[in-house]
Amino acid sequence: MIHSTAAEMATKLAAGEISSVELTQQHLDRISVVDGQVHAFLYVDTEGALSQAAAVDAKRVAGEKLSPLAGVPLALKDVLTQKGIPTTCGSKILEGWRPPYDSTIVSKLKSAGIVILGKTNMDEFAMGSSTENSAYGPSHNPWDLTRIPGGSGGGSAASLAAFEAPLAMGTDTGGSIRQPAAVTGTVGVKPTYGGVSRYGLVAFSSSLDQAGPCARTVLDAALLHEAIAGYDPRDSTSINAPVPAVVAAAKKLDVKGMKIGIVKELSGDGYQAGVRSRFDEAIEELVNAGAEIVEVSCPNFEYALAAYYLIAPSEASSNLARFDSMRYGIRVGDDGVRGAEEVMKMTREVGFGKEVKRRIILGTYALSSGYYDAYYGSAQKVRTLITQDFAAAFSKADVLVSPTCPTTAFKIGEKSDDPLAMYLNDIATIPVNMAGIGGMSLPVGLAPEDGLPVGFQIMSPAMKDDLMYQVGGTLEAALLRKWGSPILSNAPALGAN
Amino acid sequence: MALNYDQAIAAYDPTLGLEVHVELNTNSKMFCGCATEFGAEPNTQTCPVCLGLPGSLPAVNGKAIESSILIGLALNCSIAPFSRFARKNYFYPDMPKNFQTSQFDEPICVNGYLDVEIETDEGTKVFRIDIERVHMEEDTGKSLHVGGSTGRIHGAEYSLLDYNRAGIPLVEIVTKIIPNTGKYAPLVARAYVTELRDILRSLGVSDVKMEQGSLRCDANVSLAPAGSGQLGTRSETKNVNSLRSVERAVSGEIERQANRLQNGERIVQETRHFLEESGQTRPGRSKEQAEDYRYFPEPDLVPVAPDAAWIEELRATLPEKPSIRRKRLKIEWAVPDKEMASMVNAELLDTVEETVLLGSDPTKARSWWLGEISRLANEKEVAPTSLITPIQVAEVIALIASGELTDKLARQVVEGVINGEGTPQQVIDARGLKVVSDDSALMVAIEAAIASQPETAERIRGGNIPAAGALIGAVMKATGGQADAAKVRELLLKHLGQG
């Protein structure tokens, strides 16, 4: 039943129609058949997954009260620590590292009885939009194996689209959940900053990073969202307030009277024709469902990309300083003669890939005395302006919408030599991270010109994540009625060789 | 010809700057729940946070914030209504994240002062030391260098790292430049660190043990031609681990710099290390190419914004300032300066005060603690307070005052307590040390003495009072020295019609 939704699987598990061990085994089998083509996983924890599944089954047999997703398998992005399980962040520098602790997300997943299948591929330290920056080779888009599955969380999104897992965890610093969701025809949610604990999420850019759910439906994402969200005293930046009722919101299927704002600056030039037409059709569906459409302007969004490429590398240059071969990870050049400093330099030369080095150097520069005010300082001011733009827009609309990405999935290798072109992919997703608000991407059809999925982004105010689930759930239901079957039923079969 | 200290001071005016690092004595570390015990087995007080493991996040210890505010208040600082942690980025293996979580342009306390008293040629003089800032940060791990010949960093073949100390809360107290101390610069530096140590101890926020590194001083010294009013290039001397060393390091640097300048050499802005054995400093890293720390606000932590109510609540708990308390006690106890100083230096002022508060006479309390008890403590090479409690000492002093013990017996009681024989009363009972003051028991002994020396008794009856000595001696002998001789004399003379 790997093609079912997580909610359906949960229902069958609860009814005793299938055991978690059986369900987990089906997914492990699928992984062994298709992952050679997709390369969504960096590590598959066959034994661990089956024993977690068996434990859930035993509890169910014993009549214990279980949480809604108990027994459903999940793919974990390799940027989240899981005790004893290799965690590489897609980097060679962490090859072989097995963390001695669980991230808060993993603790929550475990206590919810969600079965962790393994770790998914990603751009190194979440820097990228294609997984081409993974030290372990790129993942492939199940819609077209010659194309990228997005990034940085391309592995998680690809695992969903390839039916290797019904749920996955992602992290989103500038779009790393939403953009992969968009290009693989899946759903991805970046919750409000502080809504999900960052403890155990290997930091890329601390003030922007946010973990969130990846799934094939809005409801599945909501179920996972509620399992992982909530205040964590280990994360001083987590919000000490009740988690928005996103599952209930996803089930509302009603947007009558809601005001939906189209961000003028996130459409038009630079967006692929098929992306624009599918976006416009989705807007029509929302109008038909009773929503009121308004146009809002966020004039400072055009500076968001520039500010992001100063803030994120600056924080990254500091966050990644700890990878120095002294306490964990690989060590290069320790011949008993070289000093610690030289060994650090050699390890970091070998251990980090090109994009990571590029961003570390860029961030080091932006924070240098003499340049700080002009670069990092100015970028922080832009952040204020973007937040103000959002505040003004949310005074006119309940949620804001835009295409998730300017284009559908591009070819592997197409942009890997042009960092600036690559960075443009995130133009519509970055403002959400800058302001710390919520953002969701859900599929709204295939672009006529290439037959590839198009993502629709919904943005909700901070701590009102339920609003994007409400709109997303309604739109998804309307489109499903129109299409007759889920979008992924159009994806090519895999594993046939 | 080399300049000596007096010649150096005649030719140059020194300017000081002092940075003191204090390890707070919180139960847990600054950003994680690991214990802070000194001397634990290596790497047993470490966790993902203080090891800087990927994914870990800091969480601020609220007690450390309170302690920092208390320190700022005690140093007459303004407490910033908004302060932030910042990352100080530089690579060093004893620092697990390769940045130190510290404070940069938004420290928690600013603009304070501390007055210190110095004995000068013109009598006691007060120097006001302006405090620039008090900020919070975290300590580093400890490295052990193996191989090579000296055990120093250079020449080691490899290093071993223990991160138990990494993340212990540190408070750094930075003075503004301290001008116009002239030849008293070394004394002012020492007095400042001493006074600061006493304040920190009175606040109870740190163990302030320089020898264990919980209080560390870096001394900045620069010289300018006498009377020029200029500011010279400074050196920063680290590793100054005792009060005496603070004084020696400053005077040593003044001499070294003066001699360089005298020879037409320039002073290099650098870090120097104090060598305890020689009192000299050796050069460390040159700071001429200023390290670029790329400070930026710590994104994993939120601002610290203490409100006025919280600050006032903390202010209300401030203890009396040590300098004011010393003055008060000096007057209350009528103690000469020298005695006061010896109590302070022996770190027994608190103990003596506690004993006095239990009812003892200040002079007696002082002489017991600084005399007999300190002597025994010295023999055993332990702290006097580890041997006996103020309550026990006060009890002994009370027994002397009531005549139940003589000084001689009291010393035996104290010795017994220190030997672990129990409380003073238990020692008295077990050793049978009670002064014999029961009149009837004494009368038996007196009558026995008279019976054995009838002629002497007769001479006393006849008015020869000095003859009583022989009978008193006999009574004292018979009672094993436990009788009060004055009492024996009184009873004897009365009995023989001379009372």
Added chain:
Amino acid sequence: MSAISRDEVAHLSRLARIEMTDSELDHLASELDLILGAVARVQEVAGADVPPTSHPLPLQNVFRPDVVTPSLTAAESLSGAPASAEQRFKVPQILGDAE
């Protein structure tokens, strides 16, 4: 005129402790030049009247009680170490001074 010279990149790579070959330095210098040209746009709107935002949340005063919680065992702490000895992390000789 380029915004960043090869020497500057070399200095940055030293600061960041990343060994780089001459050709890497050249390549990165030209790339960074382009990127910096693009990101310098932030200065257009970063007026003196705009306050900086370092963090998306308006939180402050988040403190933890001063309570000791269990540490890792030394074996767990050292489990990822490339080398260890005497229950400590074993690292190449440390040259130069600490702070």
